[in-house]
Amino acid sequence: MTRDGLFACIDAGAGAVVAKSVNESAAARRQLDIADYAFVSPGGAVRPPGAARLGDGLLNRSGLAQVDLDEWLAVLSDGVAHGAPRGCPVIGSITLGEPSAAARIGRAMATVVPAVELNIGAPHGREAHAVRQLTEVDAVGEAVRTVRDAVDVPLFVKLPGQASDVVALARAARSAGADAVGLVGRYPGFLPDLDGGAVLGSWGAWSAPGCLPMSLYWVSKTRLALGPGVPLIGTNGARTADDVLRFLASGASAVEVVTALWIEGPGVIAELVAGLEGLDLAEFVGSALAGAREYAEVPPVRPPAWLPYTARLRSSGR
Template sequence: MANRLACHVAGLPLPNPVMPASGTFDYHPDVRTPVDVARLGALIPKSITLHPQPGNPPSRLAETPAGLINSIGIPSPGLAAFQDKFRSVYGGVPCPLVISVAGYSPDEYAQLTQACSRWPEVVAIELNLSCPNLKTHLMPAQDPILLRDAVQAARAATVKPLWAKLSPNVTTIAPMAAIAHDAGADAVVAINTIRAMAINIERQKAILGHFTGGLSGPAILPIGLSMVWDIAQHTSVPVIGCGGIRTVDDALMYLMAGASAVQVGTATFAHPAAMMDIINGLDRYLADQGIAQIADIIGIAKPA
């Protein structure tokens, strides 16, 4: 891919700004997929927890007219099991590797961050502070003190870049981004899914086994876009845009709103090659517009 797609997230160089959202795409060296992993800006596997956990009870998915509600709940083998298989699975990943970790206390975030930072293949740690369908009702990304404490603990445990994944389920997101940045996050990811619910009217029951989950997909794109813009306008923290991205146009909107990079999630379930299409489309757009570097379009959106 042409060098014009090369970008930086808080000083971390990436070959391009397109990567999967954690939990929506993984790497299996012996499995062929429509995605050429070597062309991704980065790879982010599903969040790892300190201890094994099964995730939420079924049903875990509910389709909506413009998106998907998931209540997966971060099923995880735990850190020890993940460490055992790390070399065989991720040792040869042909793109930058970012590990997502999810803790239930600042100490757990610190332990996970420290352990995952030992691998030279890992270029950054993403702190999942905002999953809306876990057993706890209050997420660190919803409370300023919990957010600060979790990020500070992780920051003290590593010298590698830290990305804090924020929640849209707050009154205003820019102050939370500023808190994460001040606590030591090098960048923030915005947004995670929006708390949502679906009901089967014939059975008169909630469709999801956990009752509520997180809405993703096209319905949340305008919300994610506005929150990225808010963060870019009111803070100095670099932001990675996420939420509802399906096409190159969607990715371009996030970049023009101020995102340094983007994450693609639900779109890959319906169209596995979505990230490849977006990478190719970004390159074509820059070439057609005569733009030398992807950095030249970041934050250029203006009022109508």
């Protein structure tokens, strides 16, 4: 969200940096004033500030960058200039409000950045009217087409994870002109604190290592449906190098990481990149799909996997 933050991620060795989103809404910027973050242990305890661990879940409220567009374009331009000699592109991002306004912002961004992300999967769109989360095919197609017509650089479209058919949304985004598809945004969340209230005192957005298989479900299904020619960007659940590898094996060509940076700082990027050393990406991306079968194709398990559980229940008298 700041020039220094962009520089820190570039210098840490990121392959690319997606800057904080903006949109046309003053209300979306004001929402940053109520931003709050709770890191939750696997056992459900909220960590004290500064004590978060990579295995924690994150429940939060957030808002958009509190800057005018011209000022933000200057920050992006400085980021692009800093990243270019290091081989690290800086990508501008728009969280959808109104498609026509997103097109106007995207047109301006395209004058300073090499690519634009259109985020139509913001989980806060279910709580804050200043941003929108699109879960219907026609709405996705219309929004992407509107922004695509205004942007003359590559357009990445980030989709929600909570929709009846994310693959259909990806197909609609691609048909409307998306160059790459991001899968998936964080999930809406709510967590009682068991003292008569709720963590953060509100609903929020949730991400955790446990979200990883859910994100990989949509990455893998989209890879199979759209084929290897459509670049997919995996997100939501990657904290470690092994997590990054699982996204790639599921069909993602790139992986976005943010929570790990909040917990351990930009230096964690170097650890993630080191975990990919020596990897033949052309062979590895999507490699897990060769061994994955539809349910109807799975042969009977011998002995049936449920037998040990039945025996355990019988021995306990249940």
